Amino acid sequence: xGPRSRAVFVAAGCALACAATNWxxxxxxxxxxxxxxxxxxxxxxxxxxxxxxxxxxxxFLCRWPRGPAIPVSLxxxxxxxxxxxxxxxxxxWEGAGLGIRFAIAEPLARGIExxxxxxxxxxxxxxxxTPQAGITFADCAVDPEALTNLPGPVLPARIVFATVWLxxxxxDMLGRRVAHTPEELIGTALHELGHALGFQGHPRRGDTVMxxxxxxxxxxxxxVKAGTHFTDTxxxxxxxxxxxxxxxxxxxxxxRTAPVDRMASAARRLALSGPILRVxxxxxxxxxxxxxxxxxxxxxxxxxxxxxxxxxLRVHALRSTAGLLSSAFPxx
Ligand SMILES: [Zn+2]
Numbered sequence: 001x002g003p004r005s006r007a008v009f010v011a012a013g014c015a016l017a018c019a020a021t022n023w024x025x026x027x028x029x030x031x032x033x034x035x036x037x038x039x040x041x042x043x044x045x046x047x048x049x050x051x052x053x054x055x056x057x058x059x060f061l062c063r064w065p066r067g068p069a070i071p072v073s074l075x076x077x078x079x080x081x082x083x084x085x086x087x088x089x090x091x092x093w094e095g096a097g098l099g100i101r102f103a104i105a106e107p108l109a110r111g112i113e114x115x116x117x118x119x120x121x122x123x124x125x126x127x128x129x130t131p132q133a134g135i136t137f138a139d140c141a142v143d144p145e146a147l148t149n150l151p152g153p154v155l156p157a158r159i160v161f162a163t164v165w166l167x168x169x170x171x172d173m174l175g176r177r178v179a180h181t182p183e184e185l186i187g188t189a190l191h192e193l194g195h196a197l198g199f200q201g202h203p204r205r206g207d208t209v210m211x212x213x214x215x216x217x218x219x220x221x222x223x224v225k226a227g228t229h230f231t232d233t234x235x236x237x238x239x240x241x242x243x244x245x246x247x248x249x250x251x252x253x254x255x256r257t258a259p260v261d262r263m264a265s266a267a268r269r270l271a272l273s274g275p276i277l278r279v280x281x282x283x284x285x286x287x288x289x290x291x292x293x294x295x296x297x298x299x300x301x302x303x304x305x306x307x308x309x310x311x312x313l314r315v316h317a318l319r320s321t322a323g324l325l326s327s328a329f330p331x332x
Contacts, residue, residue, distance in 0.1 A: 022047060025043055028247055042206040045201055045202075046199055046200060048247050051155065053264070055256075055257055062140035062159055062198050063159055069102055072111055073112070074104060074114055077116060085225075088224060089224065092190060096236065098197070100197070112162045112164060113164065115165055117168075134191075138198060139161040140158065140160070140198070140276065141276055142156065142276075144268070153246050155246060156244060157243060157277075159243070162196035164195075183218060186224050186225050187220050190217070194232070208233070210234055250310035253311075256313045258315075260275075260286065260298060266329070275288055282303055283300065283301050285298065296321040297318050298317055302314075
């Protein structure tokens with residue numbers, strides 16, 4: 001997990017063609033009264049996690065369990081000042097009414113890993129979603145039995161790991177490299193930590209640090225740095241419902257979920273762990289892993305189009321996965 005599997009980036013990025021809501025939030029409010037009590041949240045604009053299985057595409061929310069502190073690893077190369085700013089961002093989320101807390105810990109088997117992206121821009125490193133920002137991968141673990149039974153209203157799923165990449169500098173309007181101000185670093189860290197906490201997507205309206213607007217992220221960073229109390233109704237909304245809460249289920253032709261069904265069967269036969277799910281604004285993936293740590297991903301592309309027309313679902317097997325499937329299920 002983390003920066004090791006970089007072959008296909010599935011991360012939050014700003015899609016311009018986002019709808020105001022991606023699914024029907026009022027149906028969820030009826031099931032979770034605490035959600036109905038939160039005003040002006042943008043949870044309906046989140047991109048749900050996707051589980052295709054046995055002819056059904058299930059869209060659901062995923063977050064960290066409340067209770068145990070979430071382990072966090074800070075960048076080993078952070079200066080004392082950068083460390084202080086990152087701890088301010090973590091403290092702001094702890095005080096935001098989500099019921100979560102963090103504990104600085106090394107090394108991480110589960111938790112949130114925060115790293116500074118290397119300075120040189122190369123093809124092989126994660127590119128920020130905007131010139132100012134960072135990039136985050138948030139891994140949602142789904143219990144394998146969810147793939148053998150038709151999912152109920154709440155999937156057995158929770159976030160188990162996230163990697164946050166922050167950039168120390170961005171580009172100005174003339175393309176020149178400029179170092180981030182402390183306010184920008186805090187604002188970006190708050191935004192990326194919001195993804196790490198399980199909120200994917202970028203609402204186009206609302207007072208949330210998950211908003212796509214760089215100005216709004218910078219403004220919130222300035223407020224937090226000045227010591228103003230921080231809260232975010234959109235993340236509070238996510239944490240007011242159960243992790244794994246299903247927001248939509250769509251019947252699709254069984255052939256469209258077949259790659260996942262075959263992987264689930266191969267995983268049982270070969271004792272693979274998984275699946276671990278990620279979703280970004282444009283793509284989603286499901287990973288299984290063998291005992292040697294080798295990853296077998298399935299990929300779903302075109303997320304905005306899929307949310308509009310779920311019956312068009314297509315699941316793609318990357319080469320390692322296709323190889324595993326053809327050896328597990330040889331053609332007659
Ligand atoms: Zn983002």
